[in-house]
Amino acid sequence: DDDQQTFRAQLRDDPDVASAVAAIRALLGFLKQDRGETIQGLRSSLLAAIDTLSRVDSSVAVSSGGELFLRFISLTSLEYSDYSKCKEIMIERGEIFLRKVSLSRIKIAKLCHPFIRDGARILTHAYSRVVLRVLEAAVESKKRFSVYVTESQPDQAGQKMAKALRKLNIPVTVILDAAVGYIMEKVDLVLVGAEGVVESGGIINKIGTNQIAVCAKAQNKPFYVVAESFKFVRLFPLNQQDVPDKFKYKADTLKTSQNLTEEHPWIDYTSPSLITLLFTDLGVLTPSAVSDELIKLYL
């Protein structure tokens, strides 16, 4: 499928871009090429496109980004009776959305790096480009700090993160996932990214995040999350079981596997009571403020 090709190409060419941003770019391209004649038709084909894209990359961010994109462009579509005019406006709004979204990481980095003090020891989990950006900003403001990264099995994403951090000349130590409880007394703060931020203020992130959060809470270390606002999703999981399977496992696994209980989930849910603050491009939020923002975005 055309969109899938564009999407995959984008992810390949620019590894630094968030998968959701790539998805939105692909959707915008799809919107421009669409030959339909009605708003309803356009909406349903966009929904289908989002569905196909999430089959490529089954992350929460792609589906939430897609849904927010759809909402953003359809806010004004009902005012004009001429379809082509509507479509123009939607494309314009789509470009605005994309621009806003691409700038979100810079905003977050600006908000977050003051919380990293000189001499801090930071613990982070797996590979997150937003966290990388934040640490880059902290380095630019002449702060000295050291980072512990969990190895993050099964894909060893932590090694990738460590390599990127070494390039920035930040002293980094890779630790085992099981060593989080051991290292927690040494760190000053925990900083993780998120794949999705849910309505309760909790986050969905790479498996292992929940354990880190629980350890941090037990030792009274602040647990900070950095996430762009397009990752806000209208889910409300009550516990780990409640997270839908389509996010927990990769798209291919869902298609091919016989028995899901034998597969390892790739993500887990961290409850809002364990999170201290969330840094987003909408500002610095407490977990209970996330629901306010979601109500504003969606209602």
Add this chain to the structure above:
Amino acid sequence: MLRDAGLTPPAPPEAEPRAEGGLGTDFPLPSPAGAAHPASPPASADGPSDGEKPAGGKSKAELRAERRAKQEAERAQKQAKKVELGQAAAAAKPRLTPTEPQSVVKRLPEHVQVDDPAAQRKLAKKLERQQVPLRQDYGTKVNLFSHLHQYSRKKPLTQQMSIPSTVIHPAVVRLGLQYSQGIINGSNARCIALLEVFKQLIRDYSTPPNEELSRDLVAKLKPHISFLNQCRPLSASMGNAIKFLKKEISCLPDTLREEEAKEKLQDTIDKYLREKILLAAEAISRSAFEKINDNDVILVYGCSSLVNRTLCDAHAKKGRAFRVIVVDSRPRLEGRETLRRLVRKGIHCTYVMINAISYVLPEVSKVLLGAHALLANGSVMSRVGTSQIALVSKAYNVPVLVCCETYKFCERVQTDSFVSNELDDPDDLIVLRKGQAQLGGWAENKSLRLLNLVYDVTPPDLVDLVITDLGMIPCTSVPVVLRVKSVDQ
């Protein structure tokens, strides 16, 4: 008791009690006879000092002129004195009106001030004016709750009324009795019954001549509301419905004829009932269905119409197999009604009393509770026992879900269950066992008090999710919803 020179007979003018607000003022006070000219003859404070007026000695106008001259003289003196003392501010206030308290003191509602005699006197006066009987409290109360009313079911308010009552509509009398005897129970049922009765009130209402419907109807509703309040304290849902109705009535355009206005009001009430209660219940039932998984064990407490409807709808959809544990508590034993309704639909149920919850909780996957009201700080006000269930569930890590329509959201804030609550008839706690009434002679025993609380408040950190007709929100987002709603209106 106020001197209104135009109305009082000339005979013993000075013997009448003097006017209030004795600062030598001429502020206008409305006379109790209801004459609509507040600005006319100023009440004076000269009282018995005018000894020079034998009956018919001087005309009324002359007396008035004399009094006014004297007042002017006094005022001039006072002003001069104040200017001497250099109080410029006082000079700017030529009228020495009695000062209102400058700060805005929030008035406590009467129903939490039962131990304050002044507040009770005010209430008695108000009820007397509205011709509604005052219900007497019954039995000694527990000290901590002595600020709340405690009534006996055996002494309904109607015993003190003449039948037929001239002021209270008979449908309202019937409704009041149904409330006080516990025949209509549950916050949705009470609100629906209330709105139906108000519809009938409006149907039977006719505007008296020279009155505006929008103003007079509200005034006519007030004694009925006081009566219902005396029968049983109003619930939060009823309070919100009444506020809505009063606003609708006072916003009626003057151009409507009486029949049209009454039609319009009936339609608005119907719309409120349909949207806020019936459709909301359906929306909540649908959202809650998403949270019910296959092979779930759901714990419910007491009898909530919304929770029952959710479970029955979920069972009817036949997608998920689940079973229910119904928890019940004395003295109301409302769980039996829930049990009856669920079993009739074919849902697999277990019945336990509230003391057994720590025994059953390890096998429960989620707890589904109803609410009487949701307060502005996210606390949940519900039947007594709910906060206990939430607390123990938290200890066992079982998610607690509360179902509540948005019309029950209150601007009030409460952090405990003492400040504002309802005390039910203490005689309900007397139980008949083996022919003997346990606790039967409690009134004679000086050191024994019985407490039958109706509501309690669950703090927001014990509740995981609130399911409303606007969607699923965390407890802390209740003020956001209130804000969004007030913007809508």
